[in-house]
Amino acid sequence: MAKGKTNSGPRKPKLAVWKFSSCDGCQLSLLDCEDELLTVADSVDIAYFLEATRAELPGPYDVSLVEGSISTPHDAERIHKVRRQSKLLVTIGACATSGGIQALRNFKDLDPFINAVYAHPEYIDSLAKSTPIQDHVKVDFELRGCPIDKGQLLEVINALLNGRKPNIATHGQCIDCKRQGNVCVMVAHGQPCLGPVTQVGCGTLCPGCQRACYGCFGPTETPNTASLARWLGDRQGHGKREVKHLFRGFTGYADAFRKESEIHE
Amino acid sequence: MTGEAGAFGAPRVLAAKALDQLITLLAQDGYEVIGPTERDGAVVYDTVDGAADLPLGRLDEQEGGSYRLKSSRKAGYFHHVVGPHNWKRFLYPPHQVLFTAARRRGGFSITVPDAAPPKRAFVGVRACDLAAIQKQDTVFTGRDYKDPGYAARRAAALVVAVNCTRAGGTCFCASMGTGPQVGPGYDLVLTERLTGDRHEFLAQAGSQAGADLLDKLKGRAAKDDDVKAAEAAVTKASRSMGRTMVDGVETLLKENLEHPRWDEVARRCLYCANCTMVCPTCFCSNTQDETSLDGNEAQRVRTWNSCFSIEFSYIHGGAIRREGRSRYRQWITHKLAHWHDQFGSSGCTGCGRCITWCPVGIDITEEARAIAADKGRTKT
Structure with a gap:
């Protein structure tokens, strides 16, 4: 040396x-x-x-x-x-x-x-x-x-x-909502929320203010959009057009959201 | 902290206003008092300064994927059942720093955060939730390796339990054998009674701390009628459970690991992990290291995680449980069947939160019943 x-x-x-x-x-x-x-x-x-x-x-x-x-x-x-x-x-x-x-x-x-x-x-x-x-x-x-x-x-x-793997989770928003103690806007208020199929990362900005998730962070690792859409339509009474527009937002061309919105075309 | 019911004096009857006095006494004893309080349309657990913070006159209507609060003249302080929060939030917090590390010349030093947690009094712990706390006691402190953080928080907790005199739409504690009558392990247990213009509590101490509190709250000695009326109200609640778990579910699930129902439920499951987050016994976590930008400081952090996330089963080369059926099956079989092998009891207390707070209303009792009705089938 x-x-x-x-x-x-x-x-x-x-x-x-x-x-x-x-x-x-x-x-x-x-x-x-x-x-x-x-x-x-x-x-x-x-x-x-x-x-x-x-x-x-x-x-x-x-x-x-x-x-x-x-x-x-x-x-x-x-x-x-x-x-x-x-x-x-x-x-x-x-x-x-x-x-x-x-x-x-x-x-x-x-x-x-x-x-x-x-x-x-x-x-x-x-x-x-x-x-x-x-x-x-x-x-x-x-x-x-x-x-x-x-x-x-x-x-x-x-x-x-620091030469390490980034800690960036790919699961859904709901885990963060529950960690933070937010009351679920979908279950307690019947709002059409994309949180269950949207990747975590924003710090639950919208649900933390009692407003349903817009899906800005795109689909989760394994998004079951079909089940969510079925529930929003059949059980919460949101119309086809509303469901289409819900998935067709800031990340509407992400594969999973695009395919789901096309079903409700 | 715990003791045999009845060993700490006879039951007493307190006027409803004693609840406020109880909260004040606890605060004077240095406890942070946590109790049910209404926020954003639900009853959650948070700091309460007095009885006025509790949801007097509010009832919850619960079904699969639905929760609504309503006003009712028949509702006292505790006629609601359980909401989205549970006590693990305080005993096993969602974000825990396990240690911090600092780079030193030629190595590094480790600091474990001060292990002295705040003294907390939990007011309004239901039978199912006391059973859940005891299940987590077994997980974290009942075996070879003890979690010092959990043990310290638990030792600093005082439990004011409440017998349920009303069952919710998704409750099934009666069929899990955990309630609605609170079992041993409380410091004080209350049964609320609201009839006509009488609003009072039947109170029973379960520890010396509880007996000391009850001494200060005075009230009057309970008569046989008071005790009988309270028992009758709890029995009524046990007969009006919204849900029932099928008998023999442990064996049933173990013998139906390839049942087609797993595919069926996977079509509905969102893998959002809400069931595991609201479950008072689920304890899975993620442990990761965080560094400062310059790399001179680091901390190891544990956060709530779930068997429903892909990363949870990730080992080198990929995640083990990629399919939805595998993830749902992992959760329900661990909860209802393999928990027995691991910890000597069921992991479910029948609180019903997983049913109510599933955004698409998947019902653990219905899934078990569907397999029971069609047992022995395998995926074709």
Whole structure:
């Protein structure tokens, strides 16, 4: 071993944050880390993060956080460049993991929407469907949510820095509701709640305020949407259209939710 | 903490207002008093400062997947039955830090959190729930390896039990042999009586602590009629249980592990784990390590988990119980059958919470009955 102390510790991981079709809310969760932000900034080299800094370092990157869905031909091409430059690619948020709210267009023809919304439809170059990142490139880890949970984002960065597996559960919301002592809005109030089939992670934001879960974190590991839909319809008297719309929300294009909503078309 | 009923003095009759006095006395003795209180449309267990915090005049209507609170002039403080909470929340909390670790030069040091828990008085513990606490006592302290955290919290707990004089729509303690008459193990047991303009409690001490409380609450000596009336009310409750567990369920389930009913229930089961979370005896947990960002501090945390989650049965290479049928069968056979082999009794107390709080109303008694009615069949 060489004598004398060295000032440089192990090389800091290079982090890049990429935006595709999205609202930027998930990237903001990183800037929203407040108390932990300085430690994070100190632990990683922020090499590319336009939301935070104009400085750009060239790839390759140790970790890429990818926000947004693939919604344009340009997106579809660019995601491959990101993948090529990234050792680990982590998708963040409902857009990147399920196509996002903009994937509602996937259930209809795109052109009438473009014609109705834009003054100059000829300038718009969109794909017929908004799709999640994993439909295009290999994804190493995904963080759900609309937006993602700041605690979960920190956990992933933390696990990466400390060389361990992230503690990100894939079971349903109900376990968290019960741990927190929330009264079930479905059983006690007859609200149509997606919690039993929605992945945990938000800290039961809605049911904790006595409002049924919107499903922002997408389907659980084994979602029995058919049984939930049957109960909502047959026993709680919610109509077919209501059940369809319930599943067709922020993560409506996630496989399990999409298939269930199509049954109630 | 415990003692033979009757060994700590004769029963006494207390006016309803003594309940408030009891809560005050407990608080003066340094207890955090936990009791039933209404929140967000249900009776939950939380800190209570006086009798005014209890759900006087409220009744719960319970069915599979449904719970509603209603007002009733016939309802006293304890005519509701059990809600979504149970006492394991306090004795076996959903989030426990087991130890913290700090990196030191050349190694690390471990600190175990201070093991002195708060003194807590549980007011309104029903027969099924006292039985559940005793089942968890066996799990955590009754065998070779004792859980020091549980043992300390349990030793610091005082139990004011309540005999049920009304059974709920999903109750089946009578067929599990745990209630509605509270068994030994309480410090004080109350039977509430509300007839005409009389509102009072028959109270019986079950420990020296309970006897001391009863001395301070005074009241009057109970007459034979008081005791008989209380017994009659409890007997009436035992005859009006909303549900019944079939006889011989332990053997029945063990002999029907390949029954087609497991596939049928799996079509309805959401794997949401609500049944296990509200169950007062379910004790499965997840243990994981958390680190600080710089890696210099870590803690090992235990949280409630469930045999219904995939990660729960994950071993290297994958999860063992991937199919819904395997997960539901694991839960019900452990609860009703293999618990006997492991802990010497059933793991079910008949409280009915798993039925009420299942979002799609799956009924443990109905599943057992369906297998009993069609036993011996195997999956084709």
